[in-house]
Amino acid sequence: MQLVLRDITKRFGPLVANDRISLTVEPGEIHCLLGENGAGKSTLMNVLYGLYQADEGEIVLDGTVQHFSGPGDAIAAGIGMVHQHFMLVPVFTVAENVMLGNEATGLAGSLDVDAAKARVREISSRFGFDVNPDAVVEDLPVGVQQRVEIIKALSRDAQVLVFDEPTAVLTPQETDELMEIMRQLREAGKAIVFITHKLREVREVADRITVIRLGKVVGEASPTASNAELASLMVGRPVELTVHKGPPQLGDDALVVEGLTVIDDLGRVHVDDVSFEIKTGEILAVAGVQGNGQTELTEALLGLQNHVRGSIRLHGKELVGRSVRKILAAGVGFVPEDRQVDGLVGDFTIAENLMLNRSYGKPFVRRGSLRLDRLEAFAKEKLKEYDVRASGITTRARQLSGGNQQKVVVARELSRDLKLLVAAQPTRGVDVGSIEFIHKQIVAGRDAGVPVLVVSTELDEIVSLADRIMVLYRGRIVGIVPGDTPREVLGLMMTGERPEEAIA
């Protein structure tokens, strides 16, 4: 089925989110929609899916103009959407989720679950998905949950499939698998719209690329274009994708972790007897597939984990057993893995978020009273210094794009007097322009003598930032290797192979 979007315009009040966007997607084609967060990609797709009504322009499927008043119409017309945040009921089985909204019923309205199971099996085997229809969705890994979403769309005979930032939540392996699935769907003659801001993925699978910036189509590119070309189209200016950093000025051991073991409330071991140290002026990058103990490691450093054995010493001072507040006061900066959950209060203003972990004592509190004038001056300064794009310091954090939210978090942490910076996934869900900026800030921190622990599941990020790389697998250290270790070796280490073996 051929999809044509013609001059779609969507306004929110004075803001033009989509400005006469035109797009043609042929069957058997993967059409990539590339743009930074907030460029208007998701708005466009919500128009296509019937969630928003376009102010101008039309949607044409195989030559017929469509009018969608809701997702139901779009689904009936053959459009399937794989959302960034899955629209699944966690406690339902795969089959139940697939039939939800399109329930086949038998006698007296009883649900025909068997038919749904058969449908899941059929689609699953046709595309080699390997999904058990009886599995409960919440027990499945994220990558498999996403396949359930795809099956759901396919079970309604979707001919146009929209993937909205599908790789944001996936591990590198799962991402590769998804790419394979998308290629198969292309072979099956589906028209595929792939929304992303990750350049590597685009170049890997796209047949055509349309770049959107500030609600407008700014150009088409071929998949053979270089990363730098794509990035500059997206951002609207030349972008440096590699981090320039000098050799580290190493000092003494600042952070010494010995025999660290983290156990959760259910008794499962997430970090298993981990020992390492970081010197002042050094970036230690922790590589590994998501879910191999990185989250628990960083949380243990912050005092957020309840059952911790071993020792964490920062300049000789033991941190294990201290409260989060004391650890923060000891000079530990923390960029959490999920800024919306742990890093920011969405309904607080930028200024309030900038003092979130400094609500005790100086410099913003005196005798229990907030010093709003100081906070205001500080926030204005940081807004400028960190290039946070917002109308002012009273803008709510939730209104900012992902990149700008992360800049607020980084600004807050780096503006304290740090003895250690722990940055977990510092650029996840952040646009290219902001990634460049955030990396630069982290390197600047390291050059100022702060030891840095960076956790990332993106090898690009690991390789560009690290002075040394520590690979975690199932909570254990596979090895600590120099920053210039080849990617292939790191990739093997991430599957648990020892560095000696991996190199051989």
Add this chain to the structure above:
Amino acid sequence: MSNPVATKTPPPPEPEPEAEVESHSRWREVMRDITSGNALVAVLAVLLAVAVGSLLIAFTDERVRDSAGYVFARPGDFFQATWDSIWGAYTALFRGSVYNNRVDTFETGIRPLTETLKFAAPLIAAGLGVGLAFRAGLFNIGGRGQMLLAGAAAGWVGYQFELPWVLHLTLAIGAGMLAGALWAGLAGVLKARTGAHEVIVTIMLNYVAFYLVFFALSQQSLLQAPGSFNPKSLPMKESATMPKLLGDQYNLHLGFLLALIAVGFAWWLLNRSSLGFRIRAVGLNPTAARASGINVGRTYTIVMCIAGALVGLAGANQVLGTVTSGVTVDVDAGIGFDAITVALLGRSRPLGILWAGLLFGAFKAGGFAMQASEDIPVDIVLVVQSLIVLFLAAPPLIKAIFHLPAKEAK
């Protein structure tokens, strides 16, 4: 990366609606919507409730019903009767709550307004207690229990001791606030230590408090007045009674002034203090608060203690100001629950709660006048109050009725 490319940066993109943060707790989101919806919705909810109330008033009026029987023959009668009934009811409400124009002197005419203020005082204080807990993400349903214990404690100090006036009154009020704080703090500690849900705990503590106070009031060795068989204590000593603000011809007493001070205190606490900052952070995103070094459990406990103290002020207000003839189990007089409505209507903001408390005080004062002069059941006022809650709990309904722009669907 040390050399930033010095080209023109694109103009800052406007914050996009699509960049809204997806909250990980839908329930918390809904709670927050209800407890902090915008002011316009609050005002419209009141207007709508009054409008529906008008219909009910008309329906319950016998003359309207009679004239409805021959509405096609003489429609004029029907509409006249309906108009008379509704107009009569609301003017009576006004006469009972603001100014009575049917008396000769201004001094007596203004009396209803002072009654309104008197009724508003405990509603404001208790509403602040509930609203403050809301801001920390806690639903304090325990106003009734907190008021009862506060009333008992304030009353006991009030009749038991022989002290100079200012000191005695201060001590009695302090005892009430302390009792409320401890009772509510219990729910806070349980929440912080064991994760027990505060809604369940505070509701159950209401029963515990009721029977505890009832028991104490029936025991000669405890609170019961000597030689009495009624569950009632001795009346308050003169030295522990709140003085009348405008002389003896009005019932308005010191409690209203204290409620105003409480409003100022709550405003400062929430908007200008570091504790209030932490309370709001915990209420809006407890995980981020925790990761920022804020002790969430301790904040819950502290908030509940302050909330209980404010509700306790309402309890003391009743025993030491409004009904000084002695403590009974009717101390709460429904205020503990009305406070929830007041806090909701005031969107959990101190100034909003002040206005909402005044409105509900007016309803209370005016409701009696309405019944007396127009023979309209006072229950109509309760229905209107309940409708306000109903409409507040369904902001999308209000927005649909008044064609306000709804939030764009995600």
